[in-house]
Amino acid sequence: MTEVVIAGIGQTEVGEQWEISLRDLAYLAIRGAMEDAGGLKPQALFAGNMLSPNLSNQAHLGVLLADFSGLEGIEAYTVEAAGASGGAALRQGYLAVASGMVDTALVIGVEKFTDKVGPSVEEAYSTTTDSDFEAIQGMTPGGQAALLMRRYMYEFNVPANGFAGFALTAHANGIGNPNAMFRKAIKSEAYAKAEMVSDPLNMFDVAPNADGAAAVLLTRRDLLPERLSHPLVKIAGSAAASDTLALHDRHTLLDFTAAKLSVDRALAKAGIGLADVHFFEYHDAFSIYAALSLEAAGFAPRGEGWKMAGDGSISRAGRIPCATMGGLKARGFPGGATGVYQAVEAVTQLRGNADPSIQLNGAKIGMVQSLGGPASTAVTHILERI
Amino acid sequence: MTEVVIAGIGQTEVGEQWEISLRDLAYLAIRGAMEDAGGLKPQALFAGNMLSPNLSNQAHLGVLLADFSGLEGIEAYTVEAAGASGGAALRQGYLAVASGMVDTALVIGVEKFTDKVGPSVEEAYSTTTDSDFEAIQGMTPGGQAALLMRRYMYEFNVPANGFAGFALTAHANGIGNPNAMFRKAIKSEAYAKAEMVSDPLNMFDVAPNADGAAAVLLTRRDLLPERLSHPLVKIAGSAAASDTLALHDRHTLLDFTAAKLSVDRALAKAGIGLADVHFFEYHDAFSIYAALSLEAAGFAPRGEGWKMAGDGSISRAGRIPCATMGGLKARGFPGGATGVYQAVEAVTQLRGNADPSIQLNGAKIGMVQSLGGPASTAVTHILERI
Numbered sequence: 001m002t003e004v005v006i007a008g009i010g011q012t013e014v015g016e017q018w019e020i021s022l023r024d025l026a027y028l029a030i031r032g033a034m035e036d037a038g039g040l041k042p043q044a045l046f047a048g049n050m051l052s053p054n055l056s057n058q059a060h061l062g063v064l065l066a067d068f069s070g071l072e073g074i075e076a077y078t079v080e081a082a083g084a085s086g087g088a089a090l091r092q093g094y095l096a097v098a099s100g101m102v103d104t105a106l107v108i109g110v111e112k113f114t115d116k117v118g119p120s121v122e123e124a125y126s127t128t129t130d131s132d133f134e135a136i137q138g139m140t141p142g143g144q145a146a147l148l149m150r151r152y153m154y155e156f157n158v159p160a161n162g163f164a165g166f167a168l169t170a171h172a173n174g175i176g177n178p179n180a181m182f183r184k185a186i187k188s189e190a191y192a193k194a195e196m197v198s199d200p201l202n203m204f205d206v207a208p209n210a211d212g213a214a215a216v217l218l219t220r221r222d223l224l225p226e227r228l229s230h231p232l233v234k235i236a237g238s239a240a241a242s243d244t245l246a247l248h249d250r251h252t253l254l255d256f257t258a259a260k261l262s263v264d265r266a267l268a269k270a271g272i273g274l275a276d277v278h279f280f281e282y283h284d285a286f287s288i289y290a291a292l293s294l295e296a297a298g299f300a301p302r303g304e305g306w307k308m309a310g311d312g313s314i315s316r317a318g319r320i321p322c323a324t325m326g327g328l329k330a331r332g333f334p335g336g337a338t339g340v341y342q343a344v345e346a347v348t349q350l351r352g353n354a355d356p357s358i359q360l361n362g363a364k365i366g367m368v369q370s371l372g373g374p375a376s377t378a379v380t381h382i383l384e385r386i
Numbered sequence: 387m388t389e390v391v392i393a394g395i396g397q398t399e400v401g402e403q404w405e406i407s408l409r410d411l412a413y414l415a416i417r418g419a420m421e422d423a424g425g426l427k428p429q430a431l432f433a434g435n436m437l438s439p440n441l442s443n444q445a446h447l448g449v450l451l452a453d454f455s456g457l458e459g460i461e462a463y464t465v466e467a468a469g470a471s472g473g474a475a476l477r478q479g480y481l482a483v484a485s486g487m488v489d490t491a492l493v494i495g496v497e498k499f500t501d502k503v504g505p506s507v508e509e510a511y512s513t514t515t516d517s518d519f520e521a522i523q524g525m526t527p528g529g530q531a532a533l534l535m536r537r538y539m540y541e542f543n544v545p546a547n548g549f550a551g552f553a554l555t556a557h558a559n560g561i562g563n564p565n566a567m568f569r570k571a572i573k574s575e576a577y578a579k580a581e582m583v584s585d586p587l588n589m590f591d592v593a594p595n596a597d598g599a600a601a602v603l604l605t606r607r608d609l610l611p612e613r614l615s616h617p618l619v620k621i622a623g624s625a626a627a628s629d630t631l632a633l634h635d636r637h638t639l640l641d642f643t644a645a646k647l648s649v650d651r652a653l654a655k656a657g658i659g660l661a662d663v664h665f666f667e668y669h670d671a672f673s674i675y676a677a678l679s680l681e682a683a684g685f686a687p688r689g690e691g692w693k694m695a696g697d698g699s700i701s702r703a704g705r706i707p708c709a710t711m712g713g714l715k716a717r718g719f720p721g722g723a724t725g726v727y728q729a730v731e732a733v734t735q736l737r738g739n740a741d742p743s744i745q746l747n748g749a750k751i752g753m754v755q756s757l758g759g760p761a762s763t764a765v766t767h768i769l770e771r772i
Contacts, residue, residue, distance in 0.1 A: 050445065051445070053437075053439045060631060066628050067628065075648075082446040082449075095485045101481055127444055131503075241459055241460070377446070377463075
């Protein structure tokens with residue numbers, strides 16, 4: 001079996017990047033990843049992007065980014081799977097290198113929410129739901145999350161502040177991440193007083209849309225330049241699964257079936273068990289998704305994932321540290337770049353290069369999971385320091 | 387090396403399909419491919435689509451199609467590379483199966499130009515050019531082709547009817563293809579009198595936008611069901627390359643460099659030479675692209691590809707039959723489905739299942755090439771009967 005390693009990582013700050021265009025954002029991350037990989041050049045580029053055809057009137061993005069980054073001639077594609085576009089691009093890059101047909105693959109996730117030229121962000125974002133049956137009725141991704149959260153609170157008797165810990169943990173960790181959008185702790189009083197976005201979802205239950213780009217350069221271990229100085233991280237497991245796109249088509253509403261499938265398969269491929277995973281970068285686009293992802297992965301029984309937010313389980317010293325660099329909530333949610341940010345952050349932790357305030361001690365195996373919609377797409381990767 | 391075979395093919399008629407939705411079109415092709423493969427089910431789905439986020443307000447299409455086709459749970463993505471989206475999806479499916487990580491991959495190309503809910507087709511289609519530097523100035527894909535055609539005619543002294551043979555050949559072959567949009571021959575007088583679309587590009591130089599879906603089911607040879615009755619076709623070579631997205635960034639205007647690169651690499655992977663190729667499904671979105679593709683592949687010297695249109699070289703009995711089932715011009719141009727249609731048609735020829743009026747005798751090796759923009763993306767596959 002070909003061993004696929006992450007030779008380089010790059011990222012931009014996450015936030016409202018009014019002065020930087022879509023292609024410039026991507027270029028900064030791409031340059032960073034190539035430099036970090038000792039100048040290694042990719043043969044293929046996989047661009048994870050969610051909304052650029054709508055928000056920036058730009059399709060054919062893969063080639064644009066290859067061209068603009070001076071990588072003219074290499075094969076290049078856009079991979080889209082809503083909020084999981086970054087994870088999906090990582091999966092394609094992994095498969096390409098694993099096939100032996102491509103030696104080095106650059107995975108770039110990029111999203112530009114501000115400075116848009118197209119429709120409203122909410123309108124564009126809603127194209128990721130079932131357009132004919134959901135969006136057309138006014139459904140939005142936030143609306144879907146609110147429905148799930150309401151049902152979850154009813155079904156499992158969750159108090160109003162039951163999800164507060166997800167945001168508190170994310171914001172506490174975000175302080176140590178120089179690229180995070182929010183580097184400020186929040187208090188449970190602030191959560192309790194926060195304005196509703198879509199009842200019962202309040203402002204702190206929702207990760208902020210943001211601009212940003214992140215990149216990883218993948219290659220086979222035997223092709224690595226000698227002069228790489230950083231510890232090496234490999235992709236030990238990679239798997240993806242899907243669920244119904246529309247919520248109303250689900251067999252059960254509160255099971256992230258695709259998330260579970262992808263975790264089980266990724267662990268099996270890596271030949272490890274859940275107990276071997278030292279930290280988990282989940283897709284906390286909405287706090288309810290964090291709870292459901294913890295349950296789907298098997299870290300908590302059904303209906304009890306929310307308790308992990310409050311009892312310290314997911315904090316740095318807890319049983320399974322989550323959102324260790326701020327997660328989607330505090331690092332920000334740069335759409336299709338998100339899944340690549342997760343990989344970049346996990347590699348940073350595994351190399352021991354995180355800020356001391358958030359560095360995990362002795363972490364050797366991290367799990368990253370990228371979701372599209374209410375886990376309609378779930379892509380899970382197991383990253384391991386070698 | 388894993389041998390990747392095309393176990394099943396499916397397609398819908400190409401044309402204005404007012405009564406059939408995007409998802410229904412895709413389903414018909416998917417069902418066809420699975421039936422043709424003896425009921426084999428895919429583990430992964432790669433959807434080639436160009437404009438659905440704009441024209442149909444539908445992103446996250448991969449999962450929608452998996453879900454709607456009863457393939458719930460499998461991994462699913464959208465792959466986009468403008469007009470080459472279908473070829474790009476085929477390449478991803480190929481890499482996935484070649485990696486050994488995915489046993490069976492369904493590649494579905496689908497596009498729905500009619501019954502759109504978004505912006506005008508021309509506006510949407512122009513998002514595949516460089517939006518910030520080309521589309522914003524009013525450039526369109528047809529405008530790009532017209533610029534190249536004018537320059538080519540000037541540079542190589544091509545007469546006004548120099549490209550007529552491309553349309554004539556395509557329409558002559560389209561008669562024998564029951565799924566073609568146009569099944570009617572045209573005469574050179576009609577070409578000479580045709581209305582200009584973008585001078586010097588006339589109506590018959592432009593492939594018509596159309597609705598349609600095509601699918602191929604890929605697997606490893608050793609996983610094939612016993613009961614498959616049709617002759618088997620394998621993917622002997624697969625390669626892709628890129629060029630600048632914007633025309634004004636090209637080093638030379640009349641070289642389809644990416645097309646050349648992808649052909650050379652695909653032939654090398656297949657271990658054959660150009661002379662071993664029995665027919666060529668080129669991407670004749672515009673007749674000038676057919677000429678430039680013939681030159682890039684090496685079938686004609688620079689500046690002489692257009693001559694092959696008139697001297698019989700590309701007809702059924704010619705040196706290198708092209709557009710054997712009508713090509714983009716007569717079968718129609720269903721955007722991101724196009725590259726998959728080419729594969730389906732090549733398999734039909736290689737199996738010997740084409741209508742007797744267009745069946746090639748003894749064809750064993752076919753080359754299909756999918757282009758995005760003016761060969762900004764080029765994906766080439768070599769298909770071989772085994």
